[in-house]
Each structure stands twice: as C-alpha cells, then as structure tokens.
Amino acid sequence: MTTPDVDAPAVPSTPDSAAQAAHRAAVAGARQATRQDAPPGRDAYAADGARAAETAASPEPSLADRPRPGGSSGGRSGLFSAEEVRAEFPALHRTVNGQPLAWLDNGATTHKPHRVIEALTGYYSYGNSNIHRGAHTMAREATEAYEASRAAVAGLLGASSAQDVVFVRGTTEAVNLVAQTWGRDNLGPGDDILVPVLEHHSNLVPWQLLARRTRARVVPVPLLPDGRLDQDAYADLLSLRTRLVVVSHVSNVLGTVQPVREMTALAHRYGARVLVDGAQAVAHMPVDVAELDADFYAFSGHKVFAPTGIGALYAKPELLAELAPWQGGGNMIEHVGFDGTEFAPAPHRLEAGTGHIAGAVGLLAALEWLTSLDRDGIAAHEARLTSYAQQALGTVPGLTLLGSAPDRVAVLTFTLAGHDPAHVADWLDRNGIAVRSGHHCAQPSLAHFGVTSATRASLALYNTAEEVDRLVAALHALTSGEDATPPPPSQPGGPGG
Numbered sequence: 001m002t003t004p005d006v007d008a009p010a011v012p013s014t015p016d017s018a019a020q021a022a023h024r025a026a027v028a029g030a031r032q033a034t035r036q037d038a039p040p041g042r043d044a045y046a047a048d049g050a051r052a053a054e055t056a057a058s059p060e061p062s063l064a065d066r067p068r069p070g071g072s073s074g075g076r077s078g079l080f081s082a083e084e085v086r087a088e089f090p091a092l093h094r095t096v097n098g099q100p101l102a103w104l105d106n107g108a109t110t111h112k113p114h115r116v117i118e119a120l121t122g123y124y125s126y127g128n129s130n131i132h133r134g135a136h137t138m139a140r141e142a143t144e145a146y147e148a149s150r151a152a153v154a155g156l157l158g159a160s161s162a163q164d165v166v167f168v169r170g171t172t173e174a175v176n177l178v179a180q181t182w183g184r185d186n187l188g189p190g191d192d193i194l195v196p197v198l199e200h201h202s203n204l205v206p207w208q209l210l211a212r213r214t215r216a217r218v219v220p221v222p223l224l225p226d227g228r229l230d231q232d233a234y235a236d237l238l239s240l241r242t243r244l245v246v247v248s249h250v251s252n253v254l255g256t257v258q259p260v261r262e263m264t265a266l267a268h269r270y271g272a273r274v275l276v277d278g279a280q281a282v283a284h285m286p287v288d289v290a291e292l293d294a295d296f297y298a299f300s301g302h303k304v305f306a307p308t309g310i311g312a313l314y315a316k317p318e319l320l321a322e323l324a325p326w327q328g329g330g331n332m333i334e335h336v337g338f339d340g341t342e343f344a345p346a347p348h349r350l351e352a353g354t355g356h357i358a359g360a361v362g363l364l365a366a367l368e369w370l371t372s373l374d375r376d377g378i379a380a381h382e383a384r385l386t387s388y389a390q391q392a393l394g395t396v397p398g399l400t401l402l403g404s405a406p407d408r409v410a411v412l413t414f415t416l417a418g419h420d421p422a423h424v425a426d427w428l429d430r431n432g433i434a435v436r437s438g439h440h441c442a443q444p445s446l447a448h449f450g451v452t453s454a455t456r457a458s459l460a461l462y463n464t465a466e467e468v469d470r471l472v473a474a475l476h477a478l479t480s481g482e483d484a485t486p487p488p489p490s491q492p493g494g495p496g497g
C-alpha cells in the first residue's frame, strides 16, 4: 500500500500529528476500501472488545433494588462493552448544568467518536481538495476517500455496488430526491402513495407536495391502538392504483420495527415501489436492502455517529438508471453545449455541485468504526437497555408510554400527567439529562395517541443502565414536587425528531 505524501511537520503527540495520522489512515483506508468495495472487517475491534470483556468495569451506583440488565454496566454482551465504547466519545464526558451529561437524545442525533472527529480534522488539515476533476495528488486522495465512503455505505446496506448509492444531505433530501425524480415521472392523477400514520414529516410532506403537483393521492395507513401498523388495513388499501409505499424501518416516536420485508413483498405484488426510511434503523440493526427487497432506502449520517449534512439514498440499479437529474450543475455531466447536455451516469448524475467531501470522509470513519463492532452485541445491549428503561419508567407515577407494540428499538416516548413535556425536558436538562420534547416531527402519530406533545428518551449503543437510572430518578423527583421553578412556555418541538 502506498503512503500518501502529506507535507506537514511530523511532531509526535501534538493535536496536529493526530490529525495527520488520521488523514494518513483515512487515505490508506480509502484505498483499501475502494479495492474491496466494502467496509473492513471487525477483527481489529473484536480484539479490543475481548480485552474490554476481560477487564470489565466495577459495579456503578444505581437505583436501589431494581433488576439490572446485563450485569453491572447494563450492557456488556460478548465482545461488546458500552463502557469501553463511551471512552471514544469526548462529548459524553462533559458536564451539563453541573451534572455529567446523560445523552438520551440519540433519535435526534448521535455523538461522534474520536475516530470521526480526527478524520474530519485530518481531512481539513492535510487532505482538503475538491474531487473528481483535479489532476493532482490531493484531488485523487480526496476522490478516493469520497468514493470509499460510498462503498462503505453500500457495504453497510448490503447493496451490491457502490454505484447504487447517491450521497445526499440526509434522509429528508433522499426522500425529496425520489419524490422529485421518480415521483414526478411515475405518478399521475388517481395514483396512490401509501404512507403509514407513524411516518416522520420528512416521509410525508414530500409526498403531499408531489401529490399536489401530480394529482396523485396520499393514503394514510392506520395504526392499531398499540402503535403497530395495521397490516390488514395495509393489505386492503393496496391496489393496482398504488404506485408507491413508503415506510420507516424504525419509528422515531415508538421505536417500533416495521415488517418491511413482508410489506415490500405485498406491495410488489401490485407493482408498487417501496421506499424505506432507515433514519432510525441503521445505528441499531444490520440492514440488508437485498433481503428487504427495498426499492429505495434512505438514512442520515448524523444519526449513525457521522457528521451532519451527509446521508445516502440507495436505489435498485434499474431504478437509479431511470432517475432524471433533479439539480443541474457541475459534477453531473459528461458534456455540456448550448445544443444540449449529456448527463453522467448515476449516481453522479444525481449529485450536482461539490458534495460534502469532509462529511463523506467522516461517514467513512463512522461506518468503519460501527461495522468493526460486535453488532449482535450492540443489538443485545440496546434491547436489554430498552426493556430495562421501559420497566423502570413504569415505576414513575402518572407516566404513560406511547405505544405498547412489542418490537421496539431504543426509543421511549412518554407523557407525564400534570407536566408539560417541555417542562419535563427542561427539568431533565437541569439534571444533565438530554431528552427531546414536542411533536417529534410526527404530528399524525402523536394525534393517534391523543396528544400533541410528548417527551422522548432515545438510546444508543453507548448508553448505560446508570443513565436510565438517572432519568427515572429525576422523573421521580419531579413527580414528588422537587422542582419549584415555574415551567417554561410550551415549545412546538422543532426539527431533529
């Protein structure tokens, strides 16, 4: 493997040398990943994990006499250790309002491990260049890293080729891209778009806009009282008019996992296409677009330990080949003349202008990091922590959890009788605990439960039972009248749901 030329002082143990090393590693890794067309394996971390398991941390304080999932840390399973992983996230070690931070707002965004931060610093310090059109070393290095990131996304999603992946700003942009390309070309008056009631606004509003333009119909797929998608109603609503079904893999309000494979198979019987919103799924479970038979799959980097402003849309190659350009500019053409323009093949045809190169570098680092972990161990840890939290929250007087569907991942949304959700979030913040309150960009699903606002705690692989204990203890304190301050005015619950 060739070492890239990086013209910078090689002074050991300075922040610069760390950035330089990160950049060297990123370029070397990019070359390797490009060759393999898939993210590297998990051997490196497995060794670390084994060491971590050997040196398991000592028990930590918790709410008395409550059963703890998975022993003292609440999370260790095989090679995966939440405590070990926490050490890699600088933000998790800060204090907020004089308390150690408990970040339970992962549904909105996740924190970034050192490796991602260093990849960004390394890129901007030593690797910064535009891509795809520069005839010099740094342009080639940046292009290799960008394309390696695309290959890593393909590896993460089980896509057969990196060329099936379009870089976008995030899930929202991916959905809008499909609406404005495939949607405009394939929908017309009387066509149906089936949208479950639990969708995030990002997977509803673009379809309403499209329906208005094409005179297609947005048809809601109802929920059962427990929050599950009503599969009988779904089957009844499907018809030859159905051109598109959209569905979130994991709900951002309930954490429920939809039976995407079954829904896709049914939709395909009617010739409908299926778009899966994976925003809340990719950080929590392995995804295989081939197994799901998804036509489109979208996710946001920032919810999977990568930077904001970068995400990806997977599309089946035959669909991608059909998608017309939705934005014009540089990078997406083969030839331009006043007599007409010849467009580049997908995915580049759909990526006009300079992409978020640093974001792609950070995404590559995040995906290499995530896929090097014991993902079964992560899933087991999160499942135990979620059911522990569910049980523990049940002890808080007046607390009602939204939804009781069984298949739930990492999300707990609740109301607390007599307490405005904004006030609950503010009280928790004063205790160093970050949660979200509001409508979670999913007003129809809150309406299903008869509320307009709720509080949401959302977990990630680095959360522990101690943090859940702190959440529950703070809620107990609130309900027993410890908070004497007047509640803040209710907030509408902006983005980030």
Ligand code: PLP
Residues within 6 Å of the ligand: 107, 108, 169, 170, 171, 172, 173, 200, 202, 203, 248, 250, 251, 252, 277, 279, 280, 300, 496, 497
């Ligand atoms: N879909 C779901 C299920 C989400 O939870 C979110 C964000 O919270 C989005 C889509 C939108 O993601 P982004 O704002 O990163 O585009």
